[in-house]
Amino acid sequence: MPEVPVRLLIHGASGRMGRALLRLCAGRDDCRPVAAVSRTVGQRVIDGVPQFATTELHGVPAFDVAIDFSLPEGVGAILALCVERGAGFVSGTTGLAQAQQDALDAAAKRIPVLSAANFSLGVAVLDELVERAAGALRGWDCDIVEAHHVHKQDAPSGTALALGASAQRGGVEARYASLRAGDIVGEHTVQFSGTGERIELIHRAGDRDIFARGALAAAVRLHGRAAGRYRLRDLLFA
Ligand code: NAD
Numbered sequence: 001m002p003e004v005p006v007r008l009l010i011h012g013a014s015g016r017m018g019r020a021l022l023r024l025c026a027g028r029d030d031c032r033p034v035a036a037v038s039r040t041v042g043q044r045v046i047d048g049v050p051q052f053a054t055t056e057l058h059g060v061p062a063f064d065v066a067i068d069f070s071l072p073e074g075v076g077a078i079l080a081l082c083v084e085r086g087a088g089f090v091s092g093t094t095g096l097a098q099a100q101q102d103a104l105d106a107a108a109k110r111i112p113v114l115s116a117a118n119f120s121l122g123v124a125v126l127d128e129l130v131e132r133a134a135g136a137l138r139g140w141d142c143d144i145v146e147a148h149h150v151h152k153q154d155a156p157s158g159t160a161l162a163l164g165a166s167a168q169r170g171g172v173e174a175r176y177a178s179l180r181a182g183d184i185v186g187e188h189t190v191q192f193s194g195t196g197e198r199i200e201l202i203h204r205a206g207d208r209d210i211f212a213r214g215a216l217a218a219a220v221r222l223h224g225r226a227a228g229r230y231r232l233r234d235l236l237f238a
Helices: 016-025 054-059 072-085 098-107 121-136 158-170 209-222 232-236
Strands: 006-011 031-038 049-053 065-068 088-091 112-115 141-148 174-180 186-193 198-205 228-230
Touching: 006 016, 006 072, 006 209, 016 031, 016 209, 031 054, 031 209, 049 054, 054 072, 065 072, 065 209, 072 088, 072 098, 088 098, 088 209, 098 112, 112 209, 121 158, 121 186, 121 198, 121 209, 121 232, 141 158, 158 174, 158 186, 209 232, 228 232
Parallel strands: 006 031, 006 065, 031 049, 065 088, 088 112, 112 228, 141 174
Antiparallel strands: 141 186, 186 198
């Protein structure tokens, strides 16, 4: 545990994930939010945390790590601020274009960067299982079926694509199917089909807090590290 709580900037603070991050921060003594940034601002201070609009980003106080759960078009500005201030950058925003991934790589030469499509411990383990299964099941079909709430904008989900990349590293090319329905937090099924037999690996997220908890733990562990691009596995399992 750090001697002094890690100072966090929460970007996308008014969103579903931003609100979960701020609520869970209140129960921890290893980190504290010093700024909450959203597209627009109503109240200037909520629960003791100063609120800023994205247009006011340059006025935020000193922080150690920014945690970003916004939309792809919002990522560039907060990443640039982290580089300018020498702060760490943790992002859960999905649907990033290649140019945005390249910007993360460029920033990682100057600051520690972690971008993950899924901050749950269970999915980090699933990811490893998929790579191992694919390595042993060459020639089998691999289908990834994901389901999320109706507000989710990108499809297939970033998690499904990351699982597909793991299957590919194991030697199997995945296909994708997406469902958008009701208030489903997130479900991923990776199905390997051979002749006369089938394996299904399933992760179901019941609660958004699992992602927020993982992101907070990752931010605390990223603070003080050397510049570079980190994976969730490197921080949570270390
Ligand atoms: P949401 O729509 O509830 O909230 C989005 C937030 O981003 C709001 O605060 C909004 O003001 C802000 N925002 C929107 N456009 C912006 C911009 N241009 N600049 C700055 N801020 C902007 O969304 P959510 O459900 O909280 O999800 C946010 C992101 O996190 C999505 O990409 C989602 O897919 C992803 N997500 C990732 C994980 C994970 O574990 N990695 C888990 C859940 C959600």
